Amino acid sequence: MPPGRSRRTNSVGSEFGLIRLLQAQAARPDRQVYRGIGDDAAILKTSANEWTLITTDLLAEGVHFDPATSSYEHIGYRAAIANLSDIAAMGGTPRFMLVAIAIPPTCSTKQIQQLYRGMMRAATPYRVRLVGGDTSASKQGLFLSITLTGTVDPRRALLRSGARVGDRVYVTGTLGDSHAGLGLLTTPRRPTQASLRPAQTRFLLARHHRPSARIAEGRWLLTHGLASAAIDLSDGLTGDLRHICEASGVGAEIFPEALPISPACRAYALARGIDAQQIALQGGEDYELLFTVPRRKQQQFDRLAANTDFCMTCIGSITPKRLGLRLRTEAGVTRTLPVTSYEHFLRPS
């Protein structure tokens, strides 16, 4: 996990007094605000037929991205996916994008063009329209802020807060690939790559540079009313599952053997002498969806899922809050999932 990475969701770091202050302010009743701070995106009751989602991110050079390991096009691509993924996690359809950048003197116009190209390559397949922005100078380091709006059916958005005891926990895709790809980039000279096939290396790098936003999966979950809660995986499975549990007032147990791990990620873990499950549990920026399905809907879910080409895996279940976050192996052994937090930037003392 990249050091210093921030929470990149709509919730803003619960350990700070300032956040409580803000949430208190934002929590003042407002007839148009269905959800404010605290989920992947705000939900605004903008019209009777369609509600508006809105989310914003600020990405900093040296914290969220490093031009030494990513091209500007990839930096732009991943930045757009991070926001698209927030809309996906609500079951929404992305719509309009605004991009503000602060450009250091060391950046060339060509690099900024590449950055925009990456953003547009990620966003255009979803018919997202760039409608505004801001450009300015930065004395040091590139900063990139994306705001994305979307639409969602009234009252149906997928929230973090809907998970109930007994619900099954699912993820889309495979876990840890982005982290493994980053590992290949940051420490490429170890004997690791020799033990990965070229196609596996390419796969992991592609998952890091060009992750997917699971818009179609989110829409499908919403349309069929199958999910009780959802979030996108930016902080890593453990961290984001914790957000769902906190928002829903529940605990969860994860079946480590069930975690979907790609052969490439397994090969990477083997070569590096790391536990692949650990990467799957903690590796960030996969931008897969983590969601819960009520037990009574599981049959319906399985039946409908069989008719899609989505990759979705049941990895655990929701438990009472007092049990916390746990791993439960096939042998029935349980152990507490370690707390991992990336909210450590502000005077970590």
Next chain:
Amino acid sequence: MPPGRSRRTNSVGSEFGLIRLLQAQAARPDRQVYRGIGDDAAILKTSANEWTLITTDLLAEGVHFDPATSSYEHIGYRAAIANLSDIAAMGGTPRFMLVAIAIPPTCSTKQIQQLYRGMMRAATPYRVRLVGGDTSASKQGLFLSITLTGTVDPRRALLRSGARVGDRVYVTGTLGDSHAGLGLLTTPRRPTQASLRPAQTRFLLARHHRPSARIAEGRWLLTHGLASAAIDLSDGLTGDLRHICEASGVGAEIFPEALPISPACRAYALARGIDAQQIALQGGEDYELLFTVPRRKQQQFDRLAANTDFCMTCIGSITPKRLGLRLRTEAGVTRTLPVTSYEHFLRPS
């Protein structure tokens, strides 16, 4: 004018190839986009009764603000006003705010609280609701990105592009006060302050630290259908008038003797040996509205304006494009207004 200040509008620096690329991309027809990149805010046709405005800014330490001369509360206040002013310039009503910050290790939680307090103090009088955001680390320097939405009557938003030859040019408030206030802060030890009365010093500092967003004036202009074009003064009168002229395909002449200059600003100019008109023409960040009124509506404008407590001054008129931007003195002497540009950050060569 603070060195390195960027354009802080929705238009993104016309001199770069990348901007043309983006505008071409953004210009693809979209039934919901009434105005995209190129005005103070984007205008989205979100419902039949009400359209949505959206604008975003990214402010960088050392470029847009300096904690050495502004408290964090003032930095937050001004950042919010900069966005509120963009909504004011469209005749809109501000509604929802998202705040993303990248916080350097040198910043304390208390300072960030002050920053938010300033933003909320500026925004709350307009019933703007904070609905989301993002917090992250910055390796160096504080970065602050605000996204603000608003609403506007369909088809009635004030645009930059509506000025026509013969229209009168107006501004709200007085010009140059923010620049003078900044001057007092950045070079306070010159004999200047001695020649300003304490109340004048307080006034100029207040105009710099806590400028106004002319929301009521913008709404009034829109409601009565009085303005043909509008923009807010962030770059300074000359720069922002140029934006109106470029968007409208016209020229303009300014009557220097008519420029509304406060006694405090005049006293400042005198003490510093600077031409007060020059400060009024080029000083940035006043966040007053600059707007044009068709000549046939001028009588109506004057009659209605007499019933308000708004301060609005006629400072010039719109001319054919070929005449460019000029000053016309009472004696009838004309001279070209010098081009001033703050778009000089990206490899100024």
